[in-house]
Amino acid sequence: MNTFFIEFRDPLFSIIVFFAIIFIVAFFSYWWSRYKRQEDSKYLDAFLRQFQTLPSKDELATLISGGELSESSWRLLADSYFRSGEYEKSIEIYNAILKVGSSNVKETMFLLGKTYFKAGFLERSKQIFLELLKKNPRTPQALHYLLLIHEQMRDYQSALEVLEPLDELGEDIKKVQTYLKSLMTLTNAEFSAQEKVEMLLAIYEESHELKYLIFEYIFRVNPSLAWENLDASQCELLTDIFWQLPAKSVNFDIISKNTYLRELYTARGDVSLTESSSIFEFDILIKLHGKANATLAFEYVCDKCKIAFPFVFHRCSSCHSLGSARVEFRLTRDYHKDFSEENNSFQ
Numbered sequence: 001m002n003t004f005f006i007e008f009r010d011p012l013f014s015i016i017v018f019f020a021i022i023f024i025v026a027f028f029s030y031w032w033s034r035y036k037r038q039e040d041s042k043y044l045d046a047f048l049r050q051f052q053t054l055p056s057k058d059e060l061a062t063l064i065s066g067g068e069l070s071e072s073s074w075r076l077l078a079d080s081y082f083r084s085g086e087y088e089k090s091i092e093i094y095n096a097i098l099k100v101g102s103s104n105v106k107e108t109m110f111l112l113g114k115t116y117f118k119a120g121f122l123e124r125s126k127q128i129f130l131e132l133l134k135k136n137p138r139t140p141q142a143l144h145y146l147l148l149i150h151e152q153m154r155d156y157q158s159a160l161e162v163l164e165p166l167d168e169l170g171e172d173i174k175k176v177q178t179y180l181k182s183l184m185t186l187t188n189a190e191f192s193a194q195e196k197v198e199m200l201l202a203i204y205e206e207s208h209e210l211k212y213l214i215f216e217y218i219f220r221v222n223p224s225l226a227w228e229n230l231d232a233s234q235c236e237l238l239t240d241i242f243w244q245l246p247a248k249s250v251n252f253d254i255i256s257k258n259t260y261l262r263e264l265y266t267a268r269g270d271v272s273l274t275e276s277s278s279i280f281e282f283d284i285l286i287k288l289h290g291k292a293n294a295t296l297a298f299e300y301v302c303d304k305c306k307i308a309f310p311f312v313f314h315r316c317s318s319c320h321s322l323g324s325a326r327v328e329f330r331l332t333r334d335y336h337k338d339f340s341e342e343n344n345s346f347q
């Protein structure tokens with residue numbers, strides 16, 4: 001019977017006590033961390049519940065001045081609202097930070113102006129950037145936004161004025177200057193179409209930028225003048241314009257001298273100047289000899305941000321790059337041909 005009892009002086013007793021203490025400590029430590037985690041999660045839930053509905057301006061100011069979260073954490077929250085498209089909440093937070101007193105007024109104002117711009121409040125965004133530039137004139141990012149705002153408000157003269165400080169800051173303004181001058185010309189109702197063509201040609205002569213924007217208009221209004229002034233290199237940029245050009249507007253003398261145009265118009269079926277092409281889509285169309293209802297479909301990819309758009313653009317709406325559109329094409333069914341054949345069959 002004595003064998004079932006352990007003397008308290010027995011070394012085995014000490015070992016049992018030692019492990020019992022370890023177990024108790026481990027158990028309490030686990031329980032405490034679990035309890036803390038639950039408490040933290042309850043606090044976080046309660047805190048985030050406040051933002052599921054937009055708090056009033058005063059509530060936000062009280063929360064921010066309460067100091068429960070640092071200013072950088074508030075900015076992070078505003079940024080996450082910005083990224084998820086909840087611009088209104090983001091604007092409220094930036095405004096409240098500025099009201100309470102920001103440690104970095106310049107940056108907070110810039111972020112507020114950017115959010116107003118993204119949300120479509122152009123006038124408010126303009127006021128914020130003008131205020132920011134009054135105190136910090138050498139802020140190129142703010143100048144870029146001010147330029148975009150004037151451009152979207154179609155105030156091209158003011159946009160051109162923003163280029164002066166950007167030029168002084170060493171920025172390359174040649175392309176954007178060409179863009180603004182071209183837009184000013186194209187949207188001016190006082191000029192006739194022919195006057196616009198002449199002015200656009202003069203702008204292009206000066207900069208050799210934004211070929212698509214300028215030649216798209218000239219090919220539409222005066223194709224013979226467009227062919228006359230076309231620099232045949234980089235024809236790939238205007239592939240969709242050439243493809244959609246009516247046959248009567250095509251200058252066959254010029255296309256016969258240019259490999260790319262020879263292949264393009266042979267693929268379209270206007271001429272038969274080549275038997276093959278190194279471009280897959282042209283090659284297939286050339287070899288089909290118009291026997292299938294196939295044509296080209298176009299899409300436009302921004303070279304900077306790689307986003308594809310179904311329509312041509314001159315300034316990317318995503319990254320705001322100028323002249324970054326690259327035309328891409330693929331073979332597709334020619335619904336127009338289908339439609340005309342169907343109509344003919346009823347005659």
Ligand SMILES: [Zn+2]
Pocket residue numbers: 302303304305306307316317318319320321324
């Ligand atoms: Zn882009």
